[in-house]
Amino acid sequence: MNRPTPLSGFPEFLPGARAAELAVLDSLRATFELHGFCSIETRSAEPLDQLLRKGETSQEVYLLRRLQAATDDLGAPAGSDLGLHFDLTVPLARYVLEHSGALHFPLRRYQIQRCWRGERPQEGRYREFTQADIDIVGHDELSKDADVEVTEVMAEALSRLPLPPVTLLVNNRKLIQGFYLGIGATDPAAVIRTIDKLTKVGPDAVRRTLTAEAGLDDAQVDRCLALAAISAPDPSFAQQVLALGVSHRLLDEGLSELVRAVESAMHLRSERFSLVADLSIARGLDYYTGTVFEGRMATHGDLSICAGGRYDALATDGRSTYPGVGISLGVTRILAPLIARGVVGADRSVPSCVLVAVATDDHRSGSREVARALRARGIPTEVAPDAVRFGKQIRHADRRGIPYVWFPATAGTTHQVKDIRSGDQVDADPDHWRPPHDDLHPRVTYREEPT
């Protein structure tokens, strides 16, 4: 085999970077579980017609074909064809409907899984990537407290990550929809889709589209842009909205929901996490009906690193409707560029906290015994693969970032353990020695980039 080359859009990590990713995933999972969210995993494939229901993603889906079937039958994709899921929301909706009789509602679930999109790879866009989603799904009804709870859980999860600071932008679809109806827009959904592109295309392009496609006049466009300019880290945004002098029942409802969401999350602010009511956030997808979220990371510019919101009909089977609220975090989108730039890594590439040296091949069984004693007390340990001179064995540990090398007792010597970072070497007992807690497992390293 010649040396293989990477596949564009399919990022893959070296062991040290994977250790950092694993620490991030463990931390997310720990927070989700602390809040009682259960794990589910769905199959990777869904029927193609289900994946294409929302329409927007038809070019991005990876189709699955058995190799034999692909050779036998080259017809156009049929409805029974399978595709890989491109997010975790479509599979959740299907899972909820399929298993509704066996699930307890409200269902609070997290799901950390890979997704696939056949789009052109570029910064922040991958063909295979890991998402971490939390959702609360009700049966026919779901309290507005669920919106607050999802905000709190994701905020706590983000604030615990040893990563660059995150801002969670929050808005409410009822608020903006009511506002657009209040100024006389006849197709508020078209306005929402256009405003959603504001950051990307700028106000002039938005003005042109709103005029040409949503049929708004200049005064109406002015008010839409004024609304989108409102942003505040506290409930003061409400006064600014009211000052625009628009009134509509839906606007009032959305305003009060957003005030409540922002108020309820005030205590979550930290150095690593801030929450801002930002009225330009629309989230183009049609299924959002209330609170909407979009997360940004200092290092990632305008790229959204998490997104979500309230959907009053995540799924429906005719008899029952399943409302939900959730946020989806782009783990690969966050980590892959930071890892590639060396901003994020781990302090070692293996789980081992201790390397047990082997003096000669005859001493290997003694070294294995020491390793067993340390492991029995939860200390990750490996035995040196070769009985070469100790200097080489210490280098073996050093290259992997293993902090301790253990020299087993021999006739006339005691057990000793060396911290190879400081050079300190002390007598130690395999049945009692314990490293400082921080040394036990690999830790994520985060080096701030020069700005």
Next chain:
Amino acid sequence: MNRPTPLSGFPEFLPGARAAELAVLDSLRATFELHGFCSIETRSAEPLDQLLRKGETSQEVYLLRRLQAATDDLGAPAGSDLGLHFDLTVPLARYVLEHSGALHFPLRRYQIQRCWRGERPQEGRYREFTQADIDIVGHDELSKDADVEVTEVMAEALSRLPLPPVTLLVNNRKLIQGFYLGIGATDPAAVIRTIDKLTKVGPDAVRRTLTAEAGLDDAQVDRCLALAAISAPDPSFAQQVLALGVSHRLLDEGLSELVRAVESAMHLRSERFSLVADLSIARGLDYYTGTVFEGRMATHGDLSICAGGRYDALATDGRSTYPGVGISLGVTRILAPLIARGVVGADRSVPSCVLVAVATDDHRSGSREVARALRARGIPTEVAPDAVRFGKQIRHADRRGIPYVWFPATAGTTHQVKDIRSGDQVDADPDHWRPPHDDLHPRVTYREEPT
């Protein structure tokens, strides 16, 4: 959407079963990491020509096509097409070659990931399934100690699972190859492939194939079958092999390796795990060159639940060769049938150890404070979604298997916590109360089936 139906071959678990799977995966990972094995994850897709190199799996590969590409271009699959990996060994070989300059050898890695095969679903055969692999890979050379180590790590991992007992059968390819050469077989690989099917097709069919396709006479076939009948939980098998009176350099070498492997693993035997030298085990795949493993579980009959061995050339790029030894555990193959039969499950379907009751909507913020205090000390906690009567809130906990319900202090009452299994209710302080350790997280339940 109508109620969706399951996809055959793509198993999916309810939250309780997923909790059991997660506990199993956590346990495997903990053992692998205790032994210093690092985690890697490879991309799910590999170039089709790489996947088809071994030839045997061509009908089972799932081809990936971007939906747009599939419609535009219906030609036969080209070499540049991508397929989903069907195991974790082919991707490991590619990963080692691609990243060899950045990896430290010997590389000790574990990999827990999904794989896909387009085969006809049946008991033990899935189209999407999770594998847990460990391998040690050297650069140009790899000590025989690696075989012993891989045996020890997987044995320890298996012995810790709260699952039915496992037997790990071990053999050595040099031993059997040398034996077949020693009796005058000209194509020992053909004999190995035939003997590998012994359990499935029985001795008569094996005799016919060995005569017709490998050109052996009846006396030669007798000796092959006599070798395959040898099985022992200790090194006594060596005497039985020697008693067959065959001699060959490779046979001697394999015999001494197998004796060493069996001797080195003697201390690992437990109620849950036994190791047996079984000379009928061949593992058809051509790349095994020394030790071979095959695992069986009492509940799974002849179905192999783990398999692996020594391959002297996992990968090669012309300049360097990467020998390895590894075992692959079929997590889905083990769990899916046990879960479907109700043999394996979890004692609760959510991570929550405590449900904090809510007396009235005005008391919700107090309940949230209690939950925060408990979570701050690592106790998974959720707040009741609705301020309905306490009996209903207790049922909410009961249905999910949450063991404790917390009643926050109100004017005139103290904080109290109720163990809903025993009915015991006691005063408690949210900043100090702690459940018994065993109640903190969901546990796997294993109910033995009547035999």
